[in-house]
Amino acid sequence: MDWIKMYGSTGSDKDVTGFQTFTYAEMKAAADVAHFAGKRIAIHSYGPDGARDAVRAGANSVEHAVDVDNATLALMARQGTFTCPLWSTTATTSPTGRNMATTRPRSPT
Numbered sequence: 075m076d077w078i079k080m081y082g083s084t085g086s087d088k089d090v091t092g093f094q095t096f097t098y099a100e101m102k103a104a105a106d107v108a109h110f111a112g113k114r115i116a117i118h119s120y121g122p123d124g125a126r127d128a129v130r131a132g133a134n135s136v137e138h139a140v141d142v143d144n145a146t147l148a149l150m151a152r153q154g155t156f157t158c159p160l161w162s163t164t165a166t167t168s169p170t171g172r173n174m175a176t177t178r179p180r181s182p183t
């Protein structure tokens with residue numbers, strides 16, 4: 075096993091809510107342990123919050139990367155973080171197929 079995948083947010087198939095499921099501290103701990111063990115970590119993320127914290131935590135890859143904001147994209151470029159978009163589910167489940175920020179319900183908290 076060379077990679078560890080962590081689910082940093084909800085979001086897959088028909089669930090495109092994109093709520094962050096792990097805190098920055100939790101993602102950082104996971105990334106640190108993965109790197110200490112000589113592994114890479116991919117963090118699944120729909121929505122800007124989970125992606126931002128995944129990149130800040132040191133994820134090697136942000137999976138799907140739906141709705142990533144420009145500041146996070148800039149940080150990804152600086153750090154060399156890449157993405158495996160797998161956007162086919164996005165294209166079929168988002169009414170616009172491009173910007174889920176306008177269609178995703180917000181967290182009640």
Ligand SMILES: [Zn+2]
Nearest residue numbers: 118119137138
């Ligand atoms: Zn995923």
